[in-house]
Amino acid sequence: xxxxxxxxxxxxxxxxxxxxxxxxxxxxxxxxxxxxxxxxxxxxxxxxxxxxxxxxxxxxxxxxxxxxxxxxxxxxxxxxxxxxxxxxxxxxxxxxxxxxxxxxxxxxxxxxxxxxxxxxxxxxxxxxxxxxxxxxxxxxxxxxxxxxxxxxxxxxxxxxxxxxxxxxxxxxxxxxxx
Amino acid sequence: xxxxxxxxxxxxxxxxxxxxxxxxxxxxxxxxxxxxxxxxxxxxxxxxxxxxxxxxxxxxxxxxxxxxxxxxxxxxxxxxxxxxxxxxxxxxxxxxxxxxxxxxxxxxxxxxxxxxxxxxxxxxxxxxxxxxxxxxxxxxxxxxxxxxxxxxxxxxxxxxxxxxxxxxxxxxxxxxxx
Numbered sequence: 001x002x003x004x005x006x007x008x009x010x011x012x013x014x015x016x017x018x019x020x021x022x023x024x025x026x027x028x029x030x031x032x033x034x035x036x037x038x039x040x041x042x043x044x045x046x047x048x049x050x051x052x053x054x055x056x057x058x059x060x061x062x063x064x065x066x067x068x069x070x071x072x073x074x075x076x077x078x079x080x081x082x083x084x085x086x087x088x089x090x091x092x093x094x095x096x097x098x099x100x101x102x103x104x105x106x107x108x109x110x111x112x113x114x115x116x117x118x119x120x121x122x123x124x125x126x127x128x129x130x131x132x133x134x135x136x137x138x139x140x141x142x143x144x145x146x147x148x149x150x151x152x153x154x155x156x157x158x159x160x161x162x163x164x165x166x167x168x169x170x171x172x173x174x175x176x177x178x
Numbered sequence: 179x180x181x182x183x184x185x186x187x188x189x190x191x192x193x194x195x196x197x198x199x200x201x202x203x204x205x206x207x208x209x210x211x212x213x214x215x216x217x218x219x220x221x222x223x224x225x226x227x228x229x230x231x232x233x234x235x236x237x238x239x240x241x242x243x244x245x246x247x248x249x250x251x252x253x254x255x256x257x258x259x260x261x262x263x264x265x266x267x268x269x270x271x272x273x274x275x276x277x278x279x280x281x282x283x284x285x286x287x288x289x290x291x292x293x294x295x296x297x298x299x300x301x302x303x304x305x306x307x308x309x310x311x312x313x314x315x316x317x318x319x320x321x322x323x324x325x326x327x328x329x330x331x332x333x334x335x336x337x338x339x340x341x342x343x344x345x346x347x348x349x350x351x352x353x354x355x356x
Contacts, residue, residue, distance in 0.1 A: 010338070016215045017335035017343050018196010035355070037194045040218035042230055042312045050228065050314065052220055079351060086355040130308060134220045136228065138312075157195035157335070157345070160188070162353025165195050167335070168346020173257060175340025177213070177264040 001118055003145035011047040011141050012178075014073055014119050015039060017167070019155035020082055022072040022117060023051070024103075026110040027062040031103045032090035033114065034059045035082050037158045039071070044178065047141040049123065054135050058090040063137065067125040068109040071139075072117035076154040076166045081116075083162055108142045118150040179296055181323035189225040189319050190356075192251060192297050193217060195345070197333035198260055200250040200295060201229070202281075204288040205240040209281045210268035211292065212237045213260050215336045217249070222356065225319040227301065232313050236268040241315060245303040246287040249317075250295035254332040254344045259294070261340055285321045296328040 006014075015021075022033045039051035049071065053060050063069050074082055081099040088095060096103050103112035106122045113120040122145075127138035157165040184192075193199075200211045216230035227249070231238050241247050252260055259277040266273060274281050281290035284300045291298040300323075305316035335343040 013338040016196070017337055018194070018215075037196075038218045038220070040216045040228065040230065042216070042314065048312070050218065050312070052218065076349070079349060083351045083353045083355070087353060127311075133305075134226070134228070134316075136220065152343075154346075155343075158355075159195055159348070160191040160356065162351045162355060164349050164351070165330075165333075165345045166347050166349060167343045168332075169344050170337070171254070171257060171342050171344060173261045173340045173342070175261045175265055177261070177336075177340060178338065 001115060001147040002149065003120065003147045006144040006146040008047050008141060008144060009045045011121060011144050012041045012044055015041055015049060017155065018157055019073050020158050022074055022082065022085060022114055023059060024070045024072060024111045024114060025059050025062040026066055026112065030094065031096055031112045032058060032062065033085050033095050033101060035086035042138060049139045049141060051137055051139060052135045053137060060135065063125060066110065068111050069123050069139065070106055070109065070111045070113055071121040071123060072114040073119040073155060074117045076156060078116055079156055079164060082156060113145060118153050119146045179293060179325040180327065181298065181325045184322040184324040186225050186319060186322060187223045189299060189322050190219045190222055193219055193227060195333065196335055197251050198336050200252055200260065200263060200292055201237060202248045202250060202289045202292060203237050203240040204244055204290065208272065209274055209290045210236060210240065211263050211273050211279065213264035220316060227317045227319060229315055229317065230313045231315060238313065241303060244288065246289050247301050247317065248284055248287065248289045248291055249299040249301060250292040251297040251333060252295045254334060256294055257334055257342060260334060291323060296331050297324045
């Protein structure tokens with residue numbers, strides 16, 4: 001996808017609605033991608049994101065070692081790949097090869113962008129104090145990429161056990177909220 | 179709404195898709211409600227939820243004092259009330275009166291359920307270690323209520339500045355994911 005740099009001050013608009021993301025890491029055996037829905041914004045700018053990675057996940061050791069990742073936001077066309085990534089482990093499967101995902105080099109981190117995702121957020125781990133308790137990593141988004149052609153992304157929102165809500169219509173209300 | 183008790187083990191299916199919630203607290207001057215999108219599941223069961231409440235929010239002092247709240251999940255019919263709650267402060271406005279919301283007594287906490295919301299999660303604060311850094315409160319859901327008639331809730335997902343995505347169609351894929 002034809003992604004361009006996106007202002008860090010607007011990153012919250014991508015994650016605040018709660019889409020499932022594909023978190024990519026680099027490490028031994030090449031790039032890996034895990035499906036993740038447990039994330040929240042923590043600060044607008046610089047954008048800080050908190051996310052949960054279980055110590056049972058293959059990504060756990062990799063992000064602890066590399067202290068880097070990319071949050072890639074898929075849309076409904078990628079639903080099968082998202083579930084595929086969620087149901088396999090990088091310990092056994094090269095997910096990029098298995099699910100036909102294309103790794104592109106990032107600008108500031110070694111973890112790859114997923115070309116098929118309309119948005120990708122390059123992140124560095126900045127706080128691991130809640131990792132032992134909750135697997136909760138605090139990430140700083142250091143560069144963001146979005147395909148400007150995608151104005152109403154049909155993001156996927158997990159309701160459990162492979163059921164996803166697909167982003168629907170957009171409504172706009174007068175608001176002073178950021 | 180005709181809400182019934184809902185299994186705590188399934189609470190993650192309500193919050194994982196990332197809906198905006200109305201967080202209610204009890205305190206001096208009566209009940210209050212704030213709009214909040216910065217939340218994430220931290221554990222399935224007992225359900226733990228992490229959420230960000232800024233020290234500039236009226237709710238901040240109230241939840242620190244009471245250590246209780248309710249997360250109420252509104253649907254699209256309540257969009258104006260949600261934006262109203264987001265654009266006013268409980269320091270000046272009785273939001274329940276102003277926006278025509280109905281407070282109902284909860285079972286285990288003093289903060290009220292919002293009757294007009296299809297789901298309400300009674301919560302106790304269980305960890306404040308990341309409050310000073312991020313305004314990040316860890317909540318345990320101690321009782322959950324859902325209207326079983328609402329099977330495909332048209333939840334609201336904030337994209338910033340009063341723009342909301344409304345939950346769209348549901349898709350279901352074979353999955354071993356929880």
